[in-house]
Amino acid sequence: KQEVTQIPAALSVPEGENLVLNCSFTDSAIYNLQWFRQDPGKGLTSLLLIQSSQREQTSGRLNASLDKSSGRSTLYIAASQPGDSATYLCAIKKKGGSEKLVFGKGTKLTVNP
Amino acid sequence: NAGVMQNPRHLVRRRGQEARLRCSPMKGHSHVYWYRQLPEEGLKFMVYLQKENIIDESGMPKERFSAEFPKEGPSILRIQQVVRGDSAAYFCASSAIGETEAFFGQGTRLTVV
Numbered sequence: 001k002q003e004v005t006q007i008p009a010a011l012s013v014p015e016g017e018n019l020v021l022n023c024s025f026t027d028s029a030i031y032n033l034q035w036f037r038q039d040p041g042k043g044l045t046s047l048l049l050i051q052s053s054q055r056e057q058t059s060g061r062l063n064a065s066l067d068k069s070s071g072r073s074t075l076y077i078a079a080s081q082p083g084d085s086a087t088y089l090c091a092i093k094k095k096g097g098s099e100k101l102v103f104g105k106g107t108k109l110t111v112n113p
Numbered sequence: 114n115a116g117v118m119q120n121p122r123h124l125v126r127r128r129g130q131e132a133r134l135r136c137s138p139m140k141g142h143s144h145v146y147w148y149r150q151l152p153e154e155g156l157k158f159m160v161y162l163q164k165e166n167i168i169d170e171s172g173m174p175k176e177r178f179s180a181e182f183p184k185e186g187p188s189i190l191r192i193q194q195v196v197r198g199d200s201a202a203y204f205c206a207s208s209a210i211g212e213t214e215a216f217f218g219q220g221t222r223l224t225v226v
Binding site: 036041044049089100103104105 | 144146148154155156157158161169172204206208210214215216217218219220222
């Protein structure tokens, strides 16, 4: 059974700091890994998608890495801003069968001005 | 491309009533997924559908819940005889097959009173 774990559950940092969010998963048979952002009471916004054959993806101040052999992904946020405050979710798309997404419980990030 | 459209955004039902949640996938996407997010919990997979077919309903409660994705029109998640424990945010996602990105709608927030 695929399980996804995100550490830490919550993180509070001062503005301008660089930070890393962690995601680990138990089964390496994945199509891809996606990082999402969720603001309170809102839907999910896709941030980065890493295919299973890739090692990392970058978008602006965000960089996500994938180490499939060790079952780990990290989301690096550079020069954090108060507008980055949100819950960040990691999700694995499993291979075969349903191709459903399996989510971690998220990391709630607060960036203080 | 209008993205994944869900309606209504908010739905209030009395205990025992029926709730119907609708989801129109992105143009060109033939795969629809429904997820439920209970308060303070992560997103949990409910059901995966393709046009006119249920592929995986392993996350659906055994009773009162059903889903369809007809040849024409949106996907429908139907909850009969709602109870307070059904109060949650219900998200729909769509994708193309395989190593492709999943896109989420804004969700329907169901409140059972």
